[in-house]
Amino acid sequence: MAQMTTPAPCPLTCTVRDAARLSVAPMMDWTDRHCRGFHRLLSRRALLYTEMVTSAAIVHGDRARLLDHAAGEHPVALQLGGSDPAELREATRIAADWGYDEINLNVGCPSDRVQSGCFGAVLMKSPDLVAECVTAMAGASPVEVTVKCRIGVDDQDPAEVLPAFLARMQDAGVRRVTIHARKAWLQGLSPKENREVPPLDYPLVHAMKAAFPDLHLSINGGIATMEAVRDQLSHMDGVMVGRAAYHQPWDILGTADTLWGEAPRLSSPLQAAEAMREVVARYLAEGGRMHQITRHMLGLFHGRPGARGWKRTLSERGSSGTLADYDAALEAVRGGALAA
Incomplete structure (x- = not known):
């Protein structure tokens, strides 16, 4: 099969923050290059994310298989999973050659496999370590390093944990964060249940935008219609949609470009x-x-x-x-x- 070529750095990098007005969540086994190519056909403007790739896989594995993507996918962000600052820095340095428009650190995935590697949502318990990680990544990245997190995990009080976490990220130089508006329960719930069972707390996430006006904050979780997207944009800088964008792609992405005042790319x-x-x-x-x-x-x-x-x-x-x-x-x- 023909090999994909490594794209040059994308000239759209400076518009990624604008593209984050609507993004499609990174979803394991779903948002591969074929999915992203299809989604890009539907919307010129929405920000697309890769599946999560571990820093260890990039450092030690088949980099071309993990990182290759088509130039037409831009703006596109790479999501990394890991908790070793040095390894994340090296993975970011390697990924820089592939021309992604953003590098995102996963601090939200609750799966057992992610927990066993001490990354994902479990990192909500270690904001200082997350700060070390993003600082290391930023030192090796020509593009913005961002974070995707939960409002808390297990018995944490989100009203205390989330603002403290965001303040620590801001101190570390992070300027853009996507918040999944649910807790993650690291024991007792499957990844699927963690997307559905913990209650959504939109008001708390909205309050974070008021508390951190200098941060670009996107909200994620349970948003399934363009009407809901527009409503959330009255409170937040951006909206990230996951399963609805995958299972009902036309309903979300077919008219997405109107959020930027542009006509839809296709008519039906x-x-x-x-x-x-x-x-x-x-x-x-x-x-x-x-x-x-x-x-x-x-x-x-x-x-x-x-x-x-x-x-x-x-x-x-x-x-x-x-x-x-x-x-x-x-x-x-x-x-x-x-x-x-």
Whole structure:
């Protein structure tokens, strides 16, 4: 299969803070380069994130596989996981050659695998260590280093912990933070339950914007519609959307560019699916599997005529799919729309 080329540093770096008005959350196993390419087709402006990559993997592993991305994905941020300042600095130094527009430190993921490596949400208990990490990263990064965190973990009092954490990050030179507006329970809840069970505390996060006016603060968690995005932007500098952007990509990203006063890039989810046909054809010609792209597109027609046929066709034929199978999925959508 053709190798992706390493892009030059992106000229959009200076606009990343503006792009953070709406971002798509880093999501393990989901926001890979194929997902990001699809999301970029839908929105010119939204900030995209990679899946979390550990600093150890970058330092010791296959850097090209972990860091390669297409120039068309920009603005795009790399999220790192780790807790060793020296290792994070080295990973950041390495990643600098790949031209990402932002380097983000994960202080929010509650999975067992992340905890065993002493990073992710467990770091909410160690703000001084996080400060050491971001200071080390900033010393090796040509672009802004940011943090994604929770409001607290376990029995911590978020009203005490979160402002203290943000103050420590500000002292360390961090100027942009995304806050998932839920606690994380490090024991007793699965990662999925940690995204749903702990109650959301939007008022606390809103209060942080008032308390830290010089910080660029984005809110994350439970935001599932563009109406909700716009409402949150009346309180916050930015909004990060996760599962809704993945499962209902048109509903979130199809009109996202209007947040910047621009017309949507495409007029309909069908136009998006037709535009992706060329991407799928090219990838198949390079030896790729259609499912690697189309698994990220199953929700494109969510709630619309033909959605069931689109999803069923791509799900059933995607693993060994051909361009004819993709065309069959398109016809299922067209047929559903005509029948509606």
